[in-house]
Amino acid sequence: MNEKIKNLCLRTATGIAFVAVLVGGILWNNVSFTLLFAVITGLSVREFCQIVNQREDVQINTVICTATGVYLFLAISGFCSHITPSGIFIPYLLSVVYLLISELYLKSSHSLNNWAYTMLSQMYVALPFASLNVLAFQPESSYSLGVVYSSVFTLSVFVFLWISDSGAYCFGSLFGRHKLFPRISPNKSWEGSLGGGLAAIAVSQIFACYEPTLNRWEWAGLSFIVVIFGTWGDLVESLIKRQLQIKDSGHILPGHGGILDRFDSSLLAIPAAVIYLYTITLL
Numbered sequence: 001m002n003e004k005i006k007n008l009c010l011r012t013a014t015g016i017a018f019v020a021v022l023v024g025g026i027l028w029n030n031v032s033f034t035l036l037f038a039v040i041t042g043l044s045v046r047e048f049c050q051i052v053n054q055r056e057d058v059q060i061n062t063v064i065c066t067a068t069g070v071y072l073f074l075a076i077s078g079f080c081s082h083i084t085p086s087g088i089f090i091p092y093l094l095s096v097v098y099l100l101i102s103e104l105y106l107k108s109s110h111s112l113n114n115w116a117y118t119m120l121s122q123m124y125v126a127l128p129f130a131s132l133n134v135l136a137f138q139p140e141s142s143y144s145l146g147v148v149y150s151s152v153f154t155l156s157v158f159v160f161l162w163i164s165d166s167g168a169y170c171f172g173s174l175f176g177r178h179k180l181f182p183r184i185s186p187n188k189s190w191e192g193s194l195g196g197g198l199a200a201i202a203v204s205q206i207f208a209c210y211e212p213t214l215n216r217w218e219w220a221g222l223s224f225i226v227v228i229f230g231t232w233g234d235l236v237e238s239l240i241k242r243q244l245q246i247k248d249s250g251h252i253l254p255g256h257g258g259i260l261d262r263f264d265s266s267l268l269a270i271p272a273a274v275i276y277l278y279t280i281t282l283l
Helices: 002-028 030-052 062-080 086-105 111-136 152-175 190-210 216-244 259-263 266-282
Strands: 137-139 147-149 179-181 185-189
Touching (some): 030 111, 030 216, 062 111, 185 190, 190 216
Antiparallel strands (some): 137 147
């Protein structure tokens, strides 16, 4: 019992510190946001490379993949904030080309796997985090080409995911009867997912009171999209871990596993939120 209490206290303390750092970094200013998620991107890509390299038929370059992912985040940050021109992406493209060509000279017997996982580290991990910049840097006005740093959309994605997870746990524990995806995640239920989604939609109305850029229905739609794709994102990482036969993606967060374990839902929710906001802007 003492060991369980100890683990619960450790998990709680880590969770509070994690949320405090994330929320503080987003709310402080654009510099803290950029530095925070550049580090998170690097740690996430590195962690992904390390877990896939556990396979005997995979050996990708962790250092270059990590540096490339961080550069992508910083490049999109500079471009979205109008600090740098589009030419900032050329080094990133050269890095991707290098990662492809270098495999020709390594004489590996599983080059196709190496290529696939190398590109997956960028498309599955680095690109979603880099897409946060699209949410963070918003047009100053309809008649201006300038941009301003806005923390509200970035923060809302994570708040919706946290509320949805908490609601899903509570509703699932009380009313869960029908399994959502037993082949991949046997603990998730339809009742829990529905309850978590409703909780997130309710919280979205608080954001509507403070950010009039979107009306109440649009905020509700954003929370719904984030919850749906967040659930798929969670399932995707669960499937990856099942394929690799591991429980956690890492151990950097005591009691919570790895970085990817904490951001798995957001890896699909962030791009979905970006697409949603662009769509309602065009309509």
